[in-house]
Amino acid sequence: MIAKKLSDRVTVAPQIAVSDVPAIKEAGFTVLMCNRPDGEDPGQPTWAEISQAAEAAGMQTSFLPMSSREDALAVMAEFTRVVDEAPGPVFAYCRSGTRCEILWSMAEANR
Numbered sequence: 001m002i003a004k005k006l007s008d009r010v011t012v013a014p015q016i017a018v019s020d021v022p023a024i025k026e027a028g029f030t031v032l033m034c035n036r037p038d039g040e041d042p043g044q045p046t047w048a049e050i051s052q053a054a055e056a057a058g059m060q061t062s063f064l065p066m067s068s069r070e071d072a073l074a075v076m077a078e079f080t081r082v083v084d085e086a087p088g089p090v091f092a093y094c095r096s097g098t099r100c101e102i103l104w105s106m107a108e109a110n111r
Helices: 017-025 047-056 067-084 100-111
Strands: 011-012 031-034 060-063 090-093
Touching: 011 100, 017 047, 031 047, 031 067, 047 060, 067 100, 090 100
Parallel strands: 011 090, 031 060, 031 090
Antiparallel strands: none
């Protein structure tokens, strides 16, 4: 799993597997966020599968799927709230990590 640290609060990554969740928790992340809609690709783990593993590991979860600029604008305030209220670092993922990074950049620009 390749992750990119954007700030002390947010790290982004491409699609994760359920089996990645324990390592994400072990790395100190307290919130697992998905910015990818379910069903984009065959075989993609569902948010239900990933979030169940994260919650079992003691992590908070946030599902803010986005596919377009309009989606990003619609979830930006909630993204900011989740990051600001998280008890520690947030790990966000999508297909490649790019949507997460765009969403973070937009939220930072609007602070």
